[in-house]
Amino acid sequence: MTETMVTKPASQDLVQLSALTLPALQHLMEAWGQPKFRAKQVLDWRNKGILDPAEMKNIPEALRDRLSSSLMCQPLRLVRRECSRDGTRKYVFALNRPRLAGKMVEAVFIPEEKRGTVCISSQVGCVLDCPFCHTGTQGFEGNLSPGEIVAQVLMIKADLLHEPMTGDLHDGVTHIVYMGMGEPMANEEGVHGSLALLMDEDGLKLSRRRITVSTSGLIPQIDRLGQVHPVNLAISLHAAMDDKRNVLVPINRKYPLTQLRHCLDNYPLPTQRHITLEYVLLDGVNDQPEDIAALRRFVNPERERINLIQFNPYPGSPYRGTPKEHMSKFAQDLISKGIRATLRRSRGQDIMAACGQLKAETREVS
Numbered sequence: 001m002t003e004t005m006v007t008k009p010a011s012q013d014l015v016q017l018s019a020l021t022l023p024a025l026q027h028l029m030e031a032w033g034q035p036k037f038r039a040k041q042v043l044d045w046r047n048k049g050i051l052d053p054a055e056m057k058n059i060p061e062a063l064r065d066r067l068s069s070s071l072m073c074q075p076l077r078l079v080r081r082e083c084s085r086d087g088t089r090k091y092v093f094a095l096n097r098p099r100l101a102g103k104m105v106e107a108v109f110i111p112e113e114k115r116g117t118v119c120i121s122s123q124v125g126c127v128l129d130c131p132f133c134h135t136g137t138q139g140f141e142g143n144l145s146p147g148e149i150v151a152q153v154l155m156i157k158a159d160l161l162h163e164p165m166t167g168d169l170h171d172g173v174t175h176i177v178y179m180g181m182g183e184p185m186a187n188e189e190g191v192h193g194s195l196a197l198l199m200d201e202d203g204l205k206l207s208r209r210r211i212t213v214s215t216s217g218l219i220p221q222i223d224r225l226g227q228v229h230p231v232n233l234a235i236s237l238h239a240a241m242d243d244k245r246n247v248l249v250p251i252n253r254k255y256p257l258t259q260l261r262h263c264l265d266n267y268p269l270p271t272q273r274h275i276t277l278e279y280v281l282l283d284g285v286n287d288q289p290e291d292i293a294a295l296r297r298f299v300n301p302e303r304e305r306i307n308l309i310q311f312n313p314y315p316g317s318p319y320r321g322t323p324k325e326h327m328s329k330f331a332q333d334l335i336s337k338g339i340r341a342t343l344r345r346s347r348g349q350d351i352m353a354a355c356g357q358l359k360a361e362t363r364e365v366s
C-alpha cells in the first residue's frame, strides 16, 4: 500500500463550519447520534463569530471534540489587524486549507454611526489586471470557497464582540460589500455560495438590499447573478469610452461598453435602488471634458449613479489621482448634466485599507 493511500483525507475535503446550513448540521447531528437541537446551538455560536468549538459553552465536551476533528471549524487564521484613526479596521487572514495554506487575503470593517460595513475578498489576488489596482499587480493564486468568504465576516464579528468600537461608531455588521481582493464574478461558486449563506434565515440573515457585489464587468456572470441572487450591483466603469476602458479595465476588450449597457439595462432592480458605477479619477487620464461627454452618453440616470473614487496610491503605482478641487468640479459637471454623482470618502487610507490598496504583503514566517 502506498503512503498516500493510508493518509487521512486532506483537510481541504473537510466541510467548513462557516459553510453549513441548519439542515446540513441537523443531518450531521443525527448521524452522530446527537439530539437535533444541538445543531441550532452550534449555529448560534457560529453566527456570532465563535468558530472554535472549545468556546461553545453549552455544548458537551465530547461533541466539541467531534466537531473539531470532523469539520474545518476555522478556515482562516487572523494574522494581523490594523486600526485606522477613523475607526476602520483592516484584517489580514491566512487560509488554512492545504492547497492555499498560508496565502493571505484581506477584509476591512468600516464603521459609521448607523451602519457597519464589511468589505470582503473573493479571491487570493485577482484574475484580471487593471493597471491602477494593487491587487491586480499580485497575480491570481486561487478562488476562495463560500466558507472562506463567510468566515471573513464571522471573524470580524468575533473581533467586534471582543473589542467593540468606541464613541458613536457602529459595532455590528449591517452591510457587506464584495470590494476586497479579487473579481467576485470570476468566482461564481464561492460568491453565489457565500451570498446564500449571508442571506440564510438560519445564517447571517442579511437582506439582499444590504449586500453589494462589485465587478469589473463580466457580462454572463452578472446576468446570472441577477437571476439567482439579485443583490446590489456596483460596476467598475472608470471610463465610458472603449479605447480608454480597454486600457483601464482590460476585460472591456472581451465585454465592451455596448454589451455592458445592455446587461445593466436588464439587471433586476428593486424600486428606489440604483446600480453604482464606480469611477476612480486619474489625473489627465479619465477626468477630461470628453470623459464627461462620454459618461453623459453612457449613463442611464434613471437607474444609475456614479461614485467618484479618489485614486489610492500604492508603492510603484503608475497613476496620479485627480486633484481634490478638480474632482469636485468633475462631480458638479456631471450633476449639472442630470447625472447623480457622489464623491466617495476614502476610509482607512493610513493603513492601506482603501479600495485597490489591498494586497496581502505579509509572508508566513514559520
Ligand code: SAH
Pocket: 132, 133, 134, 178, 179, 180, 181, 182, 183, 184, 214, 215, 216, 234, 235, 236, 278, 279, 280, 309, 310, 311, 312, 313, 355, 356, 357
Ligand atoms: N474586482 C472588483 C472588486 C474589487 S475592487 C472590481 O473591480 O469591481 C473594488 C473597487 O476599487 C473597484 O471599483 C476598483 O476598480 C477600485 N480600485 C482598484 N484599485 C484602486 C485604486 N488604486 N484606487 C482607488 N480605487 C481602486
Ligand code: SF4
Pocket: 126, 127, 128, 129, 130, 133, 134, 135, 136, 137, 180, 181, 182, 183, 216, 236
Ligand atoms: Fe481585479 Fe477589481 Fe483590481 Fe481589476 S480592479 S484588478 S478586477 S480587483
